[in-house]
Amino acid sequence: MTSEQTIPQVRLGATGPVVGVQGLGAMGMSEFYGDTDEAAARDTLEAALEAGVTLIDTADIYGRGANEEFLAPFVAAHRDQITLATKFSIIRTDDPSYRAVRNDPAYIKSAVEDSLRRLGVDVIDLYYMHRRDPAVPLAESVGAMADLVREGKVKHLGLSEVTGQELREAHAVHPIAALQSEWSLFSRDVEQSAVPAAVELGVALVPYSPLGRGFLTGAFTDASKDLSEGDFRRSQPRFSGDNARRNAALLEPVRSLAAAHDATLAQIALAWVQQRAAVHGLPVVPIPGTRKRSRLLENVAATRIVLTESELDLLEPIATQVAGSRYSDMSLTSAARED
Template sequence: MIERVPFGRTDFTVPAFGFGAAGLPADDDASAFKVMAHAVEKGINFFDTADLYGIGLNESQIGRFLKTMPAGSVIIGTKYGSMPKGENGLPGVNNKPEHIQAACEASLKRLGVDVIDVYYMHRRDPDVPVEESVGAMARLIEQGKVRALGLSEVSAATLRAAYAVHPIAAVESEYSLWWRGVEDEVLPACRELGVTMVPFSPLGRSFLTGKLSGSSTGSDLRSTLPRFQADALAKNQLLVDQLALFAQGKGFTTAQVALAWLLGQNDATTSVVPIPGTKRTEYLDQNLGALEVKLTPDELDELATIFAPEAIVGDRYSEVEAARAGL
């Protein structure tokens, strides 16, 4: 059975990595249920979703799945705050206390549960003091609707301000060998406060699997991201080629080594719990193989050197996408 690790300073633990549910096929319950059931069978019972994913459809699908499972067998983390459309017609952010209360109640209904295990602020709303937002989230705990609080894609200063209002169990941010921005300030703040780091896109939006080959990424989000543009992607591919050689020498896949590197960032104060997502059981099993990869401190450093921030070409988001994400 998969190892379980502390989750912040809560009274519950989670598996060493969780399951990112955002990419599940909303129109195919049979396929989605198959991979979710397989995850739980393997001990990966920490699911991550958000009210934004499918505009509620992802939560509703998980809710239907939960009806097939024993009560309490799945730990659910979901998020509020990112809006499909803001006042200008573009995706927006809403952290107003009245919205938080309503969003939580809507998520509870879609998920079909009485309590959400981890409730995250999906993005920070600069127009609302974080103290007000976290105060509203804390009231959800008092009401018995939420067990623990989380933040997503926030600065270290925001984390500390939020923690001063109520303990924060986790910060969910993009983190992988290919994007290590959280190491500058956010991860140290998590270590200082005993907050779990939950990396999304731990495989660099599949780039670290070594299967994108440097060709076009099609019409999905990656096609808009600077580091996936042709010239940048070709140069970044050289880093993945080095990762592939390293992985081959260890007898594992590039994806397994990339996940193992993240797991190697755990320490006594902070659990690092990646949430890779997949639609296929075979890929989930491959991800589990990361637990068998044993990396020495020197090997962890070697991989970090290969993927040194200055060696990576292209920003994480375009200016437009960064603005839409509230970053």
């Protein structure tokens, strides 16, 4: 490993782990984005570590546990070199359309044991509440998570898709190291209240889908035509039909900047996330997902791109013009609970 290959590091939260400024989302290595090549995915994990990508992100619902099991051999081989993040709370069944959320303490205590077993570890570095169930008092959920820290089963706590007020409430119960929410040129809901709260509390942001689920890379223009039947993006409002055509046109300034920097669209989109966070004075570790070594190295190279203020201004209007919601059902996102 050479210094040219490694990326800078940042701390998650005031006392959280130090990780590379870009992480890796492992979800697509098991499902949601069509068929996967496990050998290529394992090679991508090795390439990530070689490049200084040390935050590896998974969740218990990815592949209904299969993603955690897939990562276990890699984790065992490199345990001291990586920061392992997983999540609990979303319930799935054999019905692919079914989703439920549980945040009650009994479930949390059960879920962590299942994740520890599948991952083959004694402790999880960063444990997220994947989605919030407003019916359960947040203090109860975070209190149960804090118990896991005291028991030595979890090192640091995270939340996903919460509002600024929810983040403050949780942080008052136990320090929160990281907030994971969707943040990209196409999705800026998080800036409404969560980003200011994170800055105030010293919580790092871990943006998922920083490449707009691949749409910002130009890899596809209409999910219903370009992607396989098993790809969940076919059901997302932004990526098909009239919405897709309108949104594809919004990529023109991204293409322009990519040409100016001799970069790809993906690299410009990732550089924007890094620098948008810097505007707020916020530690940020985006977790683009990929199953290919070449894409991983392309994404990592984005950490070396610096956009000028005028270039950032050129990209500023994009999110306000995006057609379609992030999900077909937004009820489980923080946007549904903003005042």
